[in-house]
Amino acid sequence: xxxxxxxxxxxxxxxxxxxxxxxxxxxxxxxxxxxxxxxxxxxxxxxxxxxxxxxxxxxxxxxxxxxxxxxxxxxxxxxxxxxxxxxxxxxxxxxxxxxxxxxxxxxxxxxxxxxxxxxxxxxxxxxxxxxxxxxxxxxxxxxxxxxxxxxxxxxxxxxxxxxxxxxxxxxxxxxxx
Amino acid sequence: xxxxxxxxxxxxxxxxxxxxxxxxxxxxxxxxxxxxxxxxxxxxxxxxxxxxxxxxxxxxxxxxxxxxxxxxxxxxxxxxxxxxxxxxxxxxxxxxxxxxxxxxxxxxxxxxxxxxxxxxxxxxxxxxxxxxxxxxxxxxxxxxxxxxxxxxxxxxxxxxxxxxxxxxxxxxxxxxxxxxxx
Numbered sequence: 001x002x003x004x005x006x007x008x009x010x011x012x013x014x015x016x017x018x019x020x021x022x023x024x025x026x027x028x029x030x031x032x033x034x035x036x037x038x039x040x041x042x043x044x045x046x047x048x049x050x051x052x053x054x055x056x057x058x059x060x061x062x063x064x065x066x067x068x069x070x071x072x073x074x075x076x077x078x079x080x081x082x083x084x085x086x087x088x089x090x091x092x093x094x095x096x097x098x099x100x101x102x103x104x105x106x107x108x109x110x111x112x113x114x115x116x117x118x119x120x121x122x123x124x125x126x127x128x129x130x131x132x133x134x135x136x137x138x139x140x141x142x143x144x145x146x147x148x149x150x151x152x153x154x155x156x157x158x159x160x161x162x163x164x165x166x167x168x169x170x171x172x173x174x175x176x177x
Numbered sequence: 178x179x180x181x182x183x184x185x186x187x188x189x190x191x192x193x194x195x196x197x198x199x200x201x202x203x204x205x206x207x208x209x210x211x212x213x214x215x216x217x218x219x220x221x222x223x224x225x226x227x228x229x230x231x232x233x234x235x236x237x238x239x240x241x242x243x244x245x246x247x248x249x250x251x252x253x254x255x256x257x258x259x260x261x262x263x264x265x266x267x268x269x270x271x272x273x274x275x276x277x278x279x280x281x282x283x284x285x286x287x288x289x290x291x292x293x294x295x296x297x298x299x300x301x302x303x304x305x306x307x308x309x310x311x312x313x314x315x316x317x318x319x320x321x322x323x324x325x326x327x328x329x330x331x332x333x334x335x336x337x338x339x340x341x342x343x344x345x346x347x348x349x350x351x352x353x354x355x356x357x358x359x
Contacts (some may be wrong), residue, residue: 012193020197027201030208038215045222048302052226059233114245115284117276119255129262132255134276139248145241149297167230168298170237172244 044156047099051152051165054094058103059150059167061089067173070107070146079104101154108149110170111142144173223302227343230298231307231333235347238309238331242287243351245280246314246327254355256280257316270315281314287331308334312346316353325353 012020064087070078079092079102091103117134124131148171153164246253260269260277272278281287290309298307313330333345 016191016193020193023194023197023201024204027197027204031204031211034208034212034215038211041215048222048226052229056229112241112286114248114286115279116245116249116252117256117279118252119259119276129255129258132259134256134259134279136279144244147237147297163301165226165300166298167233168237168295169233170240172240174240174244175247 047154047156048163048165050096050099051101051154051163054096054101054103055150055152055165055167058089058091058105058152059148059169061087062105062107062148062150063169063171065089067146067171071143073107074146075106075108077104077106098157099154101152104151104153106149106151108147109143110145110147111140112145113138113140146171223337224341224343226300226303227335227337228345230300230303231335231343231345232347234295234298234307234309235331235333235345236349238287238290238311238333239329239347239349242281242311242314242329242331243327243349245284245286246329246353249280250353250355253280253314270313282311284311287311303338305336305338317350325355327351327353 065082065084069084081088081090081092083089089105091105093100093102095101116137116139118137120133120135123133147168149166149168151164151166153162155162256276256279257270260272260275264272264275266272269275270277271282273283288310295307295309296304299305310332311329312332313328315328317326317328318324327350329349329351331347331349333347335343337343
């Protein structure tokens, strides 16, 4: 005669356990998919952020050079390291954490004209500004303002097309430089 | 006895499956919520990118404005004095007519870019034109001590791909010294 305890079905059957395991495994699939997408997106964001930082760092460095340093290079993309007394800048290709970034600096002249209201000194009371009159003069300039464009391009692993990030700013030939 | 065992067994049957189903539904909800969070992450990077580009461009515009001031300081001071004495507006440096705004905020050299939009600064994920203009050029102190502070403010505006408008103001403050030659 068998013992009653041994015959009490207080657990779950093997079939139930198998079905439950299958359900849980299937439920994990979307999570794994999302995690995979997330990891890939994070990797891409990392490369974008690194390119942005690289671009800012190099553009700031390029602004440390004397204004006239780039006169001979105006309009031509520079993609090799450059240096001047007190300043140096690495341009061209750099490999960071398995991704190759290519930095190119282009300095171009930005000619323009200033519109200047000039006071007519022959008319009005010098001590009473309300009586002053003005006429407008246009003054053209060249080689006083440069446009700095720094472009960083890279290609993520597993991607066919390369990406790029560009920062642009203006620099003027100020009297204290 | 047999009846009791059978009844007890049928009451527990399927418990594991139900628990697994509940757990599975929770995991699915987690996956949906997480994928929503990932969707929001990318625009954040774009916004940072946009701000950086706007900042550099507007900082560059303040450089050009400072150059104009350095080239024509006497004309700026004349414009300032005339505007201060003739304008009824306490914030007369924000006037849109008169010699001072003609020198600064409405000068075409500072607003030409604003009309067309600036497209050189772009990237793989953002190529919308950036609009730039000078929004303020004012003296912060008076001339009683011959030392003054000039504040130049440039404004950059951008409409992102998702339609969100981003505005950046860059302020440059420089110390100036007025020298009178007689």
